[in-house]
Amino acid sequence: MHHGDPREEGPDPKEKINYKATFRLVLGLIKPRKGAFALAFAYMVLSTLVSLANPIVAKYIIDTAIPARDGQALMLATGVFFANTLLFLVFNYLLMMQLVKTGQDIMVALKERMLGHMLGLDLEFYSANQVGRLTARVQSDTSTLYELFTNTAVTIFSDAFMFLAVFGIMAVYNLKLTLVLLPVFPVILAFTWLFVHVSSPLFVSVRKLAADVSAFLTEQLGGIGVIQAFSREENTSARLEVINEKKFRAELRGELYAVVFFLTVLFLYPASTAAVFGAGGAMVLGGTLTVGVLVMFIxxxxxxxxxxxxxxxxxxxxxxxxxxxxxxxxxxxxxxxLTEPAQPHYLTSVKNGVEFRNVW
Structure with missing residues (x-):
């Protein structure tokens, strides 16, 4: 029996993602490529800083350049706004190219590591695991993990930096108006925790069912001659339909949870905008806030x-x-x-020959 045998008897609705083991795997892949990810992080910071400047430029145009009727200042501010937009696009292009290159390098290394590891396993492992499932592990699952490295991981860091920077700038300009938004964030955190808690076992089930489809197709196509010889085409199609139906329903539930979560967050944006317009508009009428700052906040x-x-x-x-x-x-x-001993003993000579007994 293998230590940590991953044989799969079908989707377990109670099985959850082992985040600790997955984090170890991800960090192990990132660590040898720290330089590449550091460069991507630098592009991300630069693009974020450039994008943060435009609302301040808009405030300057509304509160300073237009009231002063200063055409030169207006043209200069407009040029800065346009230049910031171009720089944002350039840094984002460099960021995406760096991530794609690094992500491809990681996927090649991961597939080679998995193949080398599986080639060293015993025959018992291959008896317990269908070839199609192993193919799904090497090909499909690594492709899914590729999305994490090429876009999602750095985007999360970028978004966290953007969120903190924007919140800090808003607090510096007007803390009272910024505090109007605070009740929104506990709601978002609560829905995020609920979504992760509910969807975690569901996504594990989807990955298992995807492996089942791959395993079934690999085995059936490999024995297509036997299937046709015994006229089992309809039976094979019906079995595949059952597996596909299970996978479809599991994926549909996962997407439904994601849509509900997204729509909840989407509703909070106009609600927050209305709150800022209401509170900020009252401050403008009271003379404690300028129109430029209100526009900047929006x-x-x-x-x-x-x-x-x-x-x-x-x-x-x-x-x-x-x-x-x-x-x-x-x-x-x-x-x-079965593993190779640390200090193997080699047979250097044979005395009096070799005798085989009870060998059939």
């Missing part, structure tokens, strides 16, 4: 919720990626029963 509010929107979209990708990492980790944790 622009920053879009940037404040943009990371939350992206996270609500990425959270299903994160769950799928960590589910795939969970499955990959289980394969890599399997240890062969």
């Amino acid at each position: 622009l920053y509010l879009g940037q404040l919720f943009e990371p939350i929107f992206r996270f609500s979209e990425h959270i299903s990708i994160i769950q799928r990626s960590f589910s795939a990492g969970h499955r990959i980790s289980r394969i890599l944790d399997v240890k062969p029963t």
Whole structure:
């Protein structure tokens, strides 16, 4: 019996993602490529800083350049706004190219590691695991994990940096108006925790069912001659339909949870905008806030919720990626029963020949 045997008897609705093991796998892949990810992080910081400048430029135009009727200042501010937009696009292009290159490098290394590991396992491992499932682990699950490295991981760091920076700038300009938004965030955190808690076993089930489909197709196509010889085409199609139906229903439930989560976050954005307009408008009428600062807050509010929107979209990708990492980790944790000794003894000579007894 293998240590950590990953044999699968079908989807377990109670099985949850082992985040600790998946984090170890992900960090182990990132560590040798710290330089590449550091460069991507630098591009991310630069693009974020550039995007943060535009609302301040808009405030300057409304509160300073236009009231002073200063055409030169207006043209200069407009040029800065346009230049910031171009720089944002350039840094984002460099960021995406760096992530794609690094992600491909990681996937090649991971597939080679998995293949090398499985080649060292005993025949018992292959008797307990269908070829199609192993193919899904090496090909499908690594492709799912690729999404985490190419976009999602750095985007999360970028969004966290953006969120904190925007919130800090808003607090510096007007703390009272910023505090109006505070009740929104506990609601978002509560729905995020609920979504992760409910969807975690569901995404593990989806990955298992995807492996079942791959395993079934691999085996049936490999024996297509026998299936046709015994006229088992309809029976094979019916069995595949059952597996596909289970996978479809599991994926549909997962997407339904993601849509409900996204729509909840989406509703909070106009509610927050209305609160800022109401409280900020009252401050403008009272003379304690300028129109430029109010416009800046509205622009920053879009940037404040943009990371939350992206996270609500990425959270299903994160769950799928960590589910795939969970499955990959289980394969890599399997240890062969027979291993080479640390100090092997080699046969250097034979005395009086070799005798075979009871050999058939």
